[in-house]
Amino acid sequence: MTKSLRERLQGKPPVAPADAPVPPTRPAAGVSSVPGTPTGDGYGGGASGMFGPRKGGDASALSPVDELRRSLHRKLIDRLDLEALEALTDEKQIASQIRQAVAELLRGETTPLSQTEREDLVEQVVYEVIGLGPIEPLFRDRTVSDILVNGPRDIYVERAGRLQRVPAQFRDETHLLSVIDRIVSRVGRRVDESSPMVDARLPDGSRVNAIIPPLAVDAPILSIRRFGTELGASRLVELGALTEDMLYLLAGCVKAKLNIVVSGGTGSGKTTLLNALSSFIPATERVITIEDAAELRLQQNHVVRLETRPPNSEGRGEVMTRDLVKNALRMRPDRIIVGEVRSAEAIDMLQAMNTGHEGSLTTVHANSPRDALSRLETMMLFSGTNLPDRAMREQIASALDVIVQVSRMSDGTRRIVSVTEVMGIDGEIVQLQEIFLFRKLGLTVGGRVSGEFEATGVRPRFADRLVLAGIEVPGRLFFGAK
Numbered sequence: 001m002t003k004s005l006r007e008r009l010q011g012k013p014p015v016a017p018a019d020a021p022v023p024p025t026r027p028a029a030g031v032s033s034v035p036g037t038p039t040g041d042g043y044g045g046g047a048s049g050m051f052g053p054r055k056g057g058d059a060s061a062l063s064p065v066d067e068l069r070r071s072l073h074r075k076l077i078d079r080l081d082l083e084a085l086e087a088l089t090d091e092k093q094i095a096s097q098i099r100q101a102v103a104e105l106l107r108g109e110t111t112p113l114s115q116t117e118r119e120d121l122v123e124q125v126v127y128e129v130i131g132l133g134p135i136e137p138l139f140r141d142r143t144v145s146d147i148l149v150n151g152p153r154d155i156y157v158e159r160a161g162r163l164q165r166v167p168a169q170f171r172d173e174t175h176l177l178s179v180i181d182r183i184v185s186r187v188g189r190r191v192d193e194s195s196p197m198v199d200a201r202l203p204d205g206s207r208v209n210a211i212i213p214p215l216a217v218d219a220p221i222l223s224i225r226r227f228g229t230e231l232g233a234s235r236l237v238e239l240g241a242l243t244e245d246m247l248y249l250l251a252g253c254v255k256a257k258l259n260i261v262v263s264g265g266t267g268s269g270k271t272t273l274l275n276a277l278s279s280f281i282p283a284t285e286r287v288i289t290i291e292d293a294a295e296l297r298l299q300q301n302h303v304v305r306l307e308t309r310p311p312n313s314e315g316r317g318e319v320m321t322r323d324l325v326k327n328a329l330r331m332r333p334d335r336i337i338v339g340e341v342r343s344a345e346a347i348d349m350l351q352a353m354n355t356g357h358e359g360s361l362t363t364v365h366a367n368s369p370r371d372a373l374s375r376l377e378t379m380m381l382f383s384g385t386n387l388p389d390r391a392m393r394e395q396i397a398s399a400l401d402v403i404v405q406v407s408r409m410s411d412g413t414r415r416i417v418s419v420t421e422v423m424g425i426d427g428e429i430v431q432l433q434e435i436f437l438f439r440k441l442g443l444t445v446g447g448r449v450s451g452e453f454e455a456t457g458v459r460p461r462f463a464d465r466l467v468l469a470g471i472e473v474p475g476r477l478f479f480g481a482k
Contacts, residue, residue, distance in 0.1 A: 133179040151219030161412015233276040242416040254280040256469035257359030263372040264406035269414035270363040291339030321345040338362040346379035353399035369403040369420040397425040409449040421460040
């Protein structure tokens with residue numbers, strides 16, 4: 001259930017249900033085992049139970065500016081007309097009202113502050129009330145792709161594919177927990193001792209994962225995978241992720257309704273590439289997307305977006321990807337796009353590809369095209385069907401046409417390292433044929449990966465399907481990708 005504005009302003013950390021088991025906590029050295037009383041202001045005024053001091057989470061003395069910020073936060077709750085603010089649906093209007101109230105409160109303070117410090121303080125209080133606290137500026141920084149909070153004073157970000165530590169800090173664990181609770185409560189989810197792990201999605205599509213004690217041993221952990229600026233297919237070529245010839249072939253595969261799997265590791269750019277490839281789907285087709293967290297931004301008019309649902313507090317109501325794939329088949333789709341295949345839904349997806357839903361797209365975690373096939377076999381076994389190995393491989397070989405392998409290089413860049421055709425099955429082995437590849441040559445003095453894209457010189461068997469679809473396939477396409 002979504003929290004009211006008053007509850008969000010108070011920033012109380014999540015509290016376990018009365019019937020939830022409370023694990024024993026070990027007091028830190030020199031700290032009494034008697035639990036304190038939380039103030040509920042989100043600034044670390046004491047904690048109890050699982051929110052007691054832990055490794056790296058001891059509260060330090062607040063600076064005068066931090067004390068002023070906490071004081072303003074408390075006065076703000078008493079001063080604002082929360083019922084009127086609750087009626088506002090525009091977050092910008094709420095932020096404007098809060099800024100005015102904080103500015104008026106600051107006029108009555110005697111702490112000497114410059115104009116810049118006053119403006120910064122106003123923004124920080126706004127961040128605490130309706131934003132993400134100390135990490136709000138990082139979230140607004142478009143150069144940051146991931147925000148990784150390993151505790152109140154241990155925060156990393158990823159910029160241009162490289163991780164770096166930043167000086168931003170939370171007051172203590174209570175402060176961090178209040179921000180986590182604010183994030184997940186906005187989407188009707190909760191995190192506490194009985195449910196210490198949670199996945200959520202921010203309004204911009206960014207993915208959020210939080211895990212708190214007792215599962216997180218040292219401190220609450222918050223991971224935000226940003227939904228970055230959309231990268232179109234032409235932009236990927238400019239960034240060196242693939243060549244014009246590779247893009248031409250992949251665009252033709254999408255238009256000719258070949259079934260494509262994008263394979264790669266975590267953070268390799270699978271979803272970004274999937275989004276770019278989907279732009280070549282004709283606008284006249286009905287597309288159904290199925291995701292754990294809705295990230296795809298398709299440009300077509302006729303798009304139906306479905307999203308899985310986790311179980312509720314009673315362990316009921318879960319809707320898995322497999323359920324949505326089955327339901328999508330009853331919705332008259334021209335194409336089905338599954339954000340990621342990771343379990344038993346693999347067999348339903350493959351059967352859909354084999355039964356008149358050509359042109360489907362999906363992603364899978366794997367280190368190579370051959371590994372992608374092995375993973376699909378393993379995931380088919382999750383469905384409980386006792387198919388022999390050959391039957392599973394025949395399903396895979398007849399359903400898939402192309403595997404696109406993407407990789408994140410050591411310098412943080414992402415590239416398509418292989419475009420592979422699935423040719424069929426020979427005996428017990430699914431036959432693969434590489435069409436394009438990226439050959440790594442080494443590292444430059446600055447640590448950048450150097451290499452070149454190559455065509456293997458093999459004309460794929462599916463080229464005839466592209467010709468039948470009205471797509472010109474010049475012979476040079478498979479000999480000159482430099």
